[in-house]
Amino acid sequence: MELSWEIILMQVIMGLALGAIYVLLASGLSIIFGLLDVLNFAHGTFYMLGAYATFVAISLCGNFWVGIIAAVIIVSLIGALFEMTLLKRLYGTDQIYPLLMCFGLSIFLPDIIKMIFGLVGKVVDYPSLLQGATFVDNLILPKYRIFLVVLMAVVLLALYLFMKKTSIGMIIRAATRDRLMVNCLGINVSRVWTVGFMLGVGLAALAGAVAAPMVQTIPNMGDEMTIEAFVVVVIGGLGSLGGAALGGLILGQVVSFVSLLAPDWSNVSIFLTMALILVLRPRGLFGEEGRD
Amino acid sequence: MLKVENINTYYGSSHILHGVSLEVHPGEVVVLFGRNGVGKTTTLKSIMGIQPPKNGRIIYKGEDITGRAPYLNVRKGLAIIPEDRRIIPNLTVEENLQLGILHKKKQLNVSEQFDMVFDYFPKLKLRVKQLGGSLSGGEQQMLTIARGLISNPELMMIDEPTEGLAPLIVEEIAEILRRLQRHGATILLVEQNYDLTISLSENLRAYVLEKGQVKLSGTPAELRACQDEVEQCLGVKL
Amino acid sequence: MKRFLVLTLLAGLCAMAFASAAPAAAPADVGWEFPLSGPYGFYAEEMKRGVEMAVDEWNAKGGVLGKPVKVLIRDSELKADVALRRMKEFVDSGIPIIGGNLGGGISMVINQWANKNKVLYMSTCHNSLGQGPDWGYYGFTTGIKSYMTGAALADFAFEKLGKKWMVIAADYRWGHDQVAAFLVKSKAAGGEFVGAIYTPIGTRDFSAYVPQILAKKPDFLVLSVFGSDLVAAIKQFGELGLSQRIKLALPKTAMPIMKECGSAYNENVYGAVTWYWTLYKKYPNAKPFVDAYMKKFNRPPDADTDSGYVGAQTLFMAMEKAGTRTDLAKIIPALENLKWDLNQGPEHFRKCDHVRTQTVVILQGRGAKAKGWDLATVIAEVPPSKTMLPCDVDRADSVYGPIRNKLPGK
Known part of the structure; x- marks a missing residue:
């Protein structure tokens, strides 16, 4: 096939949009892992909840944007509740216990959603403002995809500023490295944990909310997302936010171009990319060595 | 000010502190001596609430604080300056210090407190924007002390501040400790360097620990009177 | 001593388990399994409901041979090993007839096992049981041969949608079957692939x-996923x-697909199904079925409901005709000679391969005009005479096989 510049450019844009979902999802996972040392196996479940919460909110108020914001808030609160009532009890035990708790949640919640919403998935429509695409010759500029890229950039910038410029961001960065010392400086780390968990889960919910128009919104939609988010985080380096962002963008491009050139490899390609990066750089792109 | 009554502390199933008791009065420097592994650091951690004792009591300013979370103890005026320094490596010097004063931001004038610690540690002022992890060992130790000091704690627990440092830096740290002491700080110090510690002030008291118990205690003069026993406890010739 | 006690106890339990496996009264007449949990839960649930409706219908009029019929329905989790285990459990407990499943591969495994063990198996999904060497005397299909929907849709598409086409296919047997069907029909109809x-x-x-599809400008895109x-x-x-620019042709669609796509399932989307509920207007015998389902579940049944329903119906009819609920030597010939007229006019199982003579229905999406569950319009019905190949051709797999094994772009 002849690779015209339009195709390549479009492929890049699609890849960026695809990467945007990865970035949102993985940065949340990375924050949770970095701060709480919890491998959140329910991350995809919160992604799913984000999509369903968007559906519910849109059915109630009819506005996509309100729906997304409501979804992020609702799911963050669910996350906070989960963290405060169940997860918190398991800190300081072996890492496997919080992992299993999250895993349990990832089985339990989809079934609850199935009971409430039934087996037929729900429809979340694209906002009318962002429907369709602008065509320039053979070049399609899909509005929603471009919105995703912009959203990702805004969220990353906001996250960066939050982490760098606010006290709570500073505490999160510090607690990611040494939670005991932070505690010994008069800071109630457990409250920071809740905030960090909410933030991570909120990002997953945002990813689910904006993905909802593009994919089948069903109770099990998050199952593979957990694994893929972990792949992104591993590529970027465990616990590194910048790594999660870069990892997500790389994967987006990989999947986009593999889909063009060797489509039957598209699903495997993300794992191959991970393997390749781990061989070249075992701690991931931005991972620091010797993090405890 | 601080009264530790007969505490027993365990790490898992290993019994580290066997009924340690000690006291610290306001304005005093109290030193814990002892060989490696006798429980000096554990004593500090027990007081702080990092490794709460299984039994016994810790009374601070008339209040039973046994087993209370570290952050609450800090808010009551305790500070710990740990032996492994525990600078947050991915935060700048300035941020490390901010972290130390965050819980007292409302009570204290932050910029005054910064000036105060920079007065103690002028070197740090040159490094404010540098990452904590990029500092030298001596600078990290200074930052650790500064971070503890910045919130005006009422009782500072300092764990082996000179460990692994070059002699010149050791002397610098010692000078800081003297200065702190002159300004009336109350300090509970763990230190291996007996001579240096004794030189800090004549007005200090020391406890000598052995196998998780207080073996001897007293002023430098009193300890000199039973130098043999001290030497036996510490395993060094003084 | 303690260990000895435990061992004795275990031995005792094993003995009991064996004892209970000895033929007693079978717990049911037919054992069904569907992947109720897992990604195809909806379709499995529809099949299950179809079976249950047939059971209710028969039992309301006195059962089969004067005795209520009983079925057992288990979850096969969309895993071949689980599916096989469940079937073995059915047969071990004395049930001679099994049915169900969703997914061609799993059906194939069960079919092989059933034929080896001389158990009657009624498959309910799109599969290739009647093709190649896998056919066996004990297997029946109330679903459809996979290639039939593709072939029917291809006939329709080359006539109505255009000649230039492209395909996105799921990379497994079912997806490949559809590509093969379109390639064969394309050649005959002068299509441009x-x-x-x-x-x-x-x-x-x-x-x-999308970029490469737009660059190639096909008239229609076959979406075989x-x-x-x-x-x-x-x-x-x-x-x-x-x-909006290119028509989509779906070799297999279903109601939840249309529902979940919302307005994106527009007039340019053409899909094949084995049955659609509005057909009751044409086939009055389907009306009671649709009505009863609507009353119970507050929405119309789907094609898979029909597969489960017809599967159970035909088994009960054959039992009644053969005068036995267990003797396969009589029930299988009865099934082979059975003619029925339920949801889609007169149908039967082809004697030479036991596959239901299934008509394929072509649906056009309604997009924003869809109301409730009125999601699509029936625009064509392709009779089996146009899609089913003769049994010997199927057995030799000589039309689609060579093409499927050398697909372009693979």
Whole structure:
């Protein structure tokens, strides 16, 4: 096939949009892992909840944007509740216990959603403002995809500023490295944990909310997302936010171009990319060595 | 000010502190001596609430604080300056210090407190924007002390501040400790360097620990009177 | 001593288990299994409901041979090993007839096992049981041969949608079957094939394929994927304006797919099903079935409900005709000679391969005009005479096989 510049450019844009979902999802996972040392196996479940919460909110108020914001808030609160009532009890035990708790949640919640919403998935429509695409010759500029890229950039910038410029961001960065010392400086780390968990889960919910128009919104939609988010985080380096962002963008491009050139490899390609990066750089792109 | 009554502390199933008791009065420097592994650091951690004792009591300013979370103890005026320094490596010097004063931001004038610690540690002022992890060992130790000091704690627990440092830096740290002491700080110090510690002030008291118990205690003069026993406890010739 | 006690106890339990496996009264007349949990839970549930409706119908009029019929329904989790284990459990407990399943591969495994063990198996899904060497005397299909929907849709598409076509196919047997069907029909109809993309199951993003599809400008795009993949593809093609410019041909669609796509399932989307509920207007015998279902579940049944329903119905009819609920030597010939007229006019199982003579229904999407569950319009019905190949051709797999084994772009 002849690779015209339009195709390549479009492929890049699609890849960026695809990467945007990865970035949102993985940065949340990375924050949770970095701060709480919890491998959140329910991350995809919160992604799913984000999509369903968007559906519910849109059915109630009819506005996509309100729906997304409501979804992020609702799911963050669910996350906070989960963290405060169940997860918190398991800190300081072996890492496997919080992992299993999250895993349990990832089985339990989809079934609850199935009971409430039934087996037929729900429809979340694209906002009318962002429907369709602008065509320039053979070049399609899909509005929603471009919105995703912009959203990702805004969220990353906001996250960066939050982490760098606010006290709570500073505490999160510090607690990611040494939670005991932070505690010994008069800071109630457990409250920071809740905030960090909410933030991570909120990002997953945002990813689910904006993905909802593009994919089948069903109770099990998050199952593979957990694994893929972990792949992104591993590529970027465990616990590194910048790594999660870069990892997500790389994967987006990989999947986009593999889909063009060797489509039957598209699903495997993300794992191959991970393997390749781990061989070249075992701690991931931005991972620091010797993090405890 | 601080009264530790007969505490027993365990790490898992290993019994580290066997009924340690000690006291610290306001304005005093109290030193814990002892060989490696006798429980000096554990004593500090027990007081702080990092490794709460299984039994016994810790009374601070008339209040039973046994087993209370570290952050609450800090808010009551305790500070710990740990032996492994525990600078947050991915935060700048300035941020490390901010972290130390965050819980007292409302009570204290932050910029005054910064000036105060920079007065103690002028070197740090040159490094404010540098990452904590990029500092030298001596600078990290200074930052650790500064971070503890910045919130005006009422009782500072300092764990082996000179460990692994070059002699010149050791002397610098010692000078800081003297200065702190002159300004009336109350300090509970763990230190291996007996001579240096004794030189800090004549007005200090020391406890000598052995196998998780207080073996001897007293002023430098009193300890000199039973130098043999001290030497036996510490395993060094003084 | 303690260990000895435990061992004795275990030995005792084993002995009991064996004892209970000895023929006693069978717990049911037919054992069904569907992947109720897992990604195809909806379709499995529909099949299950179809079976249950047939049971209720028969029992309301006195049962089979004067005794109520009883079925057992288990979850096969969409896993071949689980599916096989469940079937063995049925047979071990004395049930001579099994049925169900969703997924050609799993059906195939069960069919082989059933034939080896001389157990009657009524398959309910799209599969290839009647093709190649896998056919066996004990297997029946109330679903359809996979290639039939593709062949029917291809006939329709080359006549109505255009000649230039491209395909996105799920990279497994079912997806390949559809590509083969379109390639064969394309040759006959003078179609122009411009490319194939094979995607792994579980592909969520189809936007990356859009640029190359637009560049090739086909009249229609065959979208031979199913489930979540299909919903994602249709939604994204709608979003990117592709389905406004190019028609989509779906060799297999279903009501939840149409529902979940919302307005993206527009007039340019053409899909094949084995049955659609509005057909009751044409086939009055289907009306009681649709009405009873609507009353119970507050929405119309889907094609898979029909498969389960007809599967159970035909088994009960054959038992009644053969005068036995267990003797396969009589029930199988009865099934072979059975003629029925339920939801889709007169039908039967072809004697030479035991596959239901299934008509394929072509549906056109309604997009924003869809109301409730009135999601699509029936625009064509392709009779089995146009899609089913003769049994010997199927057995030799000589039409689609060679093409399927050498697909372009693979």
